[in-house]
């Protein structure tokens with residue numbers, strides 16, 4: 310298990326900025342994910358850790374070793390690519406054995422280690438198959454075995470599930486997680502899929518435009534997003550603008566429309582959001598935090614009427630897109646005794662004040 314540190318790492322491609330000033334410490338044995346939309350710099354960051362790119366400035370350190378300009382084959386990292394990058398003309402065995410061959414390991418050892426790696430990914434007995442005789446999911450497992458067989462200090466995975474269909478993606482996701490937990494290997498994972506990142510990671514680094522937005526555990530990033538980008542990229546969020554009308558004790562009252570004031574908690578704010586009377590703020594409200602109000606108390610705090618625009622019944626949930634004084638509000642109710650409404654029906658909604666999170 311080894312720590313990976315990126316110290317103020319920047320990568321320029323001529324005039325194009327790849328990533329700027331990434332400064333993180335990935336703990337030994339951690340499952341750490343780079344998450345963000347296309348072009349945000351996650352692959353560039355991973356490639357610098359693998360040694361395929363060298364940073365324009367900053368340092369990369371594995372344990373106590375500065376590897377900033379060490380070539381890839383001397384870093385002892387195992388890499389899995391989105392398109393698997395297997396050798397199609399070689400067998401499964403030959404593909405997995407490749408790294409050991411390059412390292413000139415004796416034949417007996419190669420046999421043993423390939424066998425063990427194939428067992429790890431549940432492909433024992435597949436050694437003689439050609440790559441084109443395997444399914445996509447099996448090919449990805451060969452790629453994993455090939456990365457693991459060299460017993461790397463760090464496992465690097467670049468969108469390894471994106472070529473798989475939904476069911477296989479979930480299976481392979483569990484497989485990767487199991488392998489990581491069993492081996493305890495420091496793992497760095499790249500994805501643009503926030504659900505995948507949330508499900509798999511110990512911590513996530515959210516990036517946008519080459520800049521790190523937030524680093525934290527999945528629940529921290531979900532419950533306490535640092536800005537609008539993170540709040541809307543991770544899960545769904547209703548983002549409503551408002552003006553602080555008054556503050557009483559630990560409660561803040563924010564006008565979100567001419568006929569609606571919502572109250573929230575003064576300390577439930579992003580670090581860079583400072584609430585004062587007259588200040589503009591953004592309220593972030595998760596759809597699952599919205600409740601159906603008891604119809605007899607429509608005048609109580611944070612309770613209002615919403616008109617149904619779209620109702621979706623998914624089996625587990627009922628999802629609504631509603632209209633509240635010309636503001637869209639998404640709400641998600643668990644399908645348990647909830648009476649499903651139709652378009653143009655009116656629903657009384659309640660937002661608990663603890664569920665409102667204030668952003669700058």
Ligand SMILES: Nc1ncnc2c1ncn2[C@@H]1O[C@H](COP(=O)(O)OP(=O)(O)OP(=O)(O)O)[C@@H](O)[C@H]1O
Pocket residue numbers: 322325326327328345346347348349350351352353354501
């Ligand atoms: N070899 C390169 N030459 C020039 N610009 C590059 C190169 N590689 C990446 N970039 C630029 O750096 C930025 C970050 O790209 P990067 O591939 O790291 O993003 P990404 O988040 O991994 O996106 P994707 O999910 O689409 O792979 C983009 O603006 C991209 O165009």
